[in-house]
Amino acid sequence: MTAELDHATQDLLVATVDPDSASSLRVGSERASFLARLARNVGGSMQTERAVDLVLDMLVPGVVDWAQVVIREAGLLHCHARVGGGDVERASVPAPREGTSTLSRVISRGLRELTLVSVGGLDDNGALASAVPAPELRAAVDGIRPADLLVVPLSARGRGFGALTLARRGDDGFDEEAVAFLTEVAHGVAVTLDATRNLADSRRVASVLSRDLAPPSLPEMPGARLATYYRVAFEHEALGGDFYDVHGDDEDWTAVLGDVCGKGVEAAVLTGRVRQAVRTAALVDRGPSRVLDLVNRVLVSEGDGTFVTALCARARRRGDDLALAVAAAGHPQPYLLRADGSLERVDVEGTVLGLFDTHDYDETEVVLHPGDLCLMFTDGVLEAPGFEEQFGEERLHEVLAGAPRGDVHAVVETVAMALAGHVGDRAHDDIAILGVQNDPDAR
Amino acid sequence: MSAAEEYLTVVSRGDRGGALEVVRRLQAEGASPLDVMNQVIAPAQSRVGELWARDTWSVAQEHAATAVSEAVLGLLGALVPPPSEHSAPVVVTCVEQEWHALPALLVAEHLRTAGLPVSYLGANSSAEHLVRHVHETAPRAVLLSCSLGASLPRVRRQVEAVRATGTPVVVGGAAFDTDGRRAAALGADAYAPDGAAAVLAVRALPTATLPMPTLPSATAEEGLAVQADREELTARLRHRLLPTEETADPWQRVLGDHLPHLVGSVAGALVTEDRTVLDESLTWLADVLEHRKAPPGATERVAVELAGVVREYPAAARLLSVRTAAAG
Structure with a gap:
């Protein structure tokens, strides 16, 4: 550890005597490249502690002998410090009253301060404590005394939120140029840390708000096995306009799958409303045509021009069979995959939801014998773009014909694999698949 | 017949009950959840792949067997006490277009058993999805599983995406050589051949890693x-x-x-x-x-x-x- 400390190459802080000399040009370009590397190395990290560690890694021992990043938050000073060759040490202390220590003065006034800490002497210890408030972090600075300490504020959007404290052995010190360079460094660090903290806050809000918009994990329904696949068009948003939901009693339940117009967050907000409307409607009357009728009326009455396609199925046990009453609203017809491998399409049609004040959705009843399954999917499946053509019905039939029988999870996964291979890295629409299998033994 | 062979026989039928019986008997004989994973489930799973390659097993049997093993792992996982370390979670997942999630699930259970909090994302994670999850959970590290050589270019892309956030990446799976040369070439911070090695690798990682150099050869x-x-x-x-x-x-x-x-x-x-x-x-x-x-x-x-x-x-x-x- 000390060996590394002794050999720290701190050329970045070398004084440049003649501004036109080759050596001063070199130092200038090295400083510029250090700032560029700092931005690149730390800029992508969206987590405060990790960003702090990367900053300390770059500063010690490459630039200074010891460095500390302090962030003030909720009455505490969170201190992270590192000495050459050592690990990052952390400690949190109560923030001192404003202006009573070097650190709090720098943070609140936003002006840098330079202090000399020589060997021994009570005053020096006071000076050290004033800049390094956590006792457990002071031992490392003791090891390099006598030293110069430079405390630079970290501020963003006009407010100080922390400080960068740097130490160099006494002989080396900080000249005016070094201070200017390190102030630049602190500025870069402050911008990154501020963005990181800011983002963490926004993400917390977003994740709370989006919790109800992402597809729910499905309940276990006795006598049935459920499998799903969900992929959104805008993966970075993780929310889309396709949705599914399953709810009800053990003996009489509803499965719904649909697609609202649009993509991304805006569409996801609408899916949340539609899913709620379906749940409410199903409490009154679980008949799928009645459910779609009510949801349609809700959407039409809001009259904002948004429309939704959906499939709604009511499942009831009939001995070993599972009876499905299915109604559709402008949606691709579901498939039945029989246990013997034969494939049927459920012939059911109806108008999209939200556009017309019609009240008549037809219902079709299908019976799932043990092992049979019903596959509902959105048009994102058929329209998935590929190298030469869209995924299409023919390919879907082919994939279903070759899928392992007997397990709805394996069937849905086989379709998902084929889709993912087909789409590759292309932009695609939202995709949702919901498979319902009759398995009288499932509990 | 050894327990491993017996387990293979019952999972080939997709027999959950039979598989659980084998597992319970081993546990009654004193085997820990980790022993069961290492001595029965992991070997059975590598045999499943071989049996398909030799045309002895159908795809359906392969799927059924995997489904049973995943269910058994889920039950074994429930026996593991909650993590003792209050650190950020380790994200465990498969590279995009990798659907063989069982090796990753085994590693996840290994980490949990060792007391590390785990966030398991399962099969087929795209780079976008993974990075968003990293931003949301600020994990200690990401473990990326890859079993097909054809997926290695995607590993590179995902290692690059995760390392850009400063998060260290450990890779593992059948697509890598045991010396870790491929892992190093793709920019991973560490390579782990199995669950036990993954635990050690995670503990030895730095808290932060630097972005990858932009220009490969x-x-x-x-x-x-x-x-x-x-x-x-x-x-x-x-x-x-x-x-x-x-x-x-x-x-x-x-x-x-x-x-x-x-x-x-x-x-x-x-x-x-x-x-x-x-x-x-x-x-x-x-x-x-x-x-x-x-x-x-x-x-x-x-x-x-x-x-x-x-x-x-x-x-x-x-x-x-x-x-x-x-x-x-």
Whole structure:
């Protein structure tokens, strides 16, 4: 550890005597490249502690002998410090009253301060404590005394939120140029840390708000096995306009799958409303045509021009069979995959939801014998773009014909694999698949 | 019959109850959840792949067996006490287009058993999805599982995406060599051959890692070009090898399914600068074709046509010329 400390190459802080000399040009370009590397190395990290560690890694021992990043938050000073060759040490202390220590003065006034800490002497210890408030972090600075300490504020959007404290052995010190360079460094660090903290806050809000918009994990329904696949068009948003939901009693339940117009967050907000409307409607009357009728009326009455396609199925046990009453609203017809491998399409049609004040959705009843399954999917499946053509019905039939029988999870996964291979890295629409299998033994 | 063989027999039938019985008996004899994973589930799972390759098992049996093992792992996992370490979680997942989640699940359970909090994302994680999750959970590290050589170019992309956030990445799975050379070539911070090694690797990681250098070598860059053109190349290869739609013979169907992987493993060999990625893919194909009664020399013909298809990519062409020269 000390060996590394002794050999720290701190050329970045070398004084440049003649501004036109080759050596001063070199130092200038090295400083510029250090700032560029700092931005690149730390800029992508969206987590405060990790960003702090990367900053300390770059500063010690490459630039200074010891460095500390302090962030003030909720009455505490969170201190992270590192000495050459050592690990990052952390400690949190109560923030001192404003202006009573070097650190709090720098943070609140936003002006840098330079202090000399020589060997021994009570005053020096006071000076050290004033800049390094956590006792457990002071031992490392003791090891390099006598030293110069430079405390630079970290501020963003006009407010100080922390400080960068740097130490160099006494002989080396900080000249005016070094201070200017390190102030630049602190500025870069402050911008990154501020963005990181800011983002963490926004993400917390977003994740709370989006919790109800992402597809729910499905309940276990006795006598049935459920499998799903969900992929959104805008993966970075993780929310889309396709949705599914399953709810009800053990003996009489509803499965719904649909697609609202649009993509991304805006569409996801609408899916949340539609899913709620379906749940409410199903409490009154679980008949799928009645459910779609009510949801349609809700959407039409809001009259904002948004429309939704959906499939709604009511499942009831009939001995070993599972009876499905299915109604559709402008949606691709579901498939039945029989246990013997034969494939049927459920012939059911109806108008999209939200556009017309019609009240008549037809219902079709299908019976799932043990092992049979019903596959509902959105048009994102058929329209998935590929190298030469869209995924299409023919390919879907082919994939279903070759899928392992007997397990709805394996069937849905086989379709998902084929889709993912087909789409590759292309932009695609939202995709949702919901498979319902009759398995009288499932509990 | 050993417990492992017995377990394999019951999972081949998709028999959850039977599998649980084997597991409970082992536990009654004093085996820990970790012992059960290492001695029964992991070996059974690697046998499942072999049995399919030899045409002894159907895809359906493979799926059924995997489903049972996943369910058993879930139950074993529930026995593991909540994590003792209050640190950020370790994200465990499979690279995009990898659907073999069981190895990753085994590693996740290993980490949990060792007291580390885990966030398990399962199969097929895209780079976008993974990075968003990293931003949301600020994990200690990301563990990326990859079993196919053809997926190695995607590993590179995902390691790059995760490291840009400062988060260290550990890779593992059958697509890597045991010396960790491929892992290093792809920029991973560490390589772990199994769950126990993953625990050690995670504990030894730095808290933060630097972004990857942007420019790979010319060979690696060509690998990314082959990866980008893989669909075009696969289509041309398909046209040369299976010109008609009628692929009635089982070996032709399997070959057809494998063509994208073959092109992908050329890209994988180039990005890792390790020709054995391609050799392994061809050896595996030869084995699979032989068990499905392909005519003799089928794999050699595949290699020759593959060489023809990639001839405009100098490093790829070199890989295949060495191979076809050795074979011929």
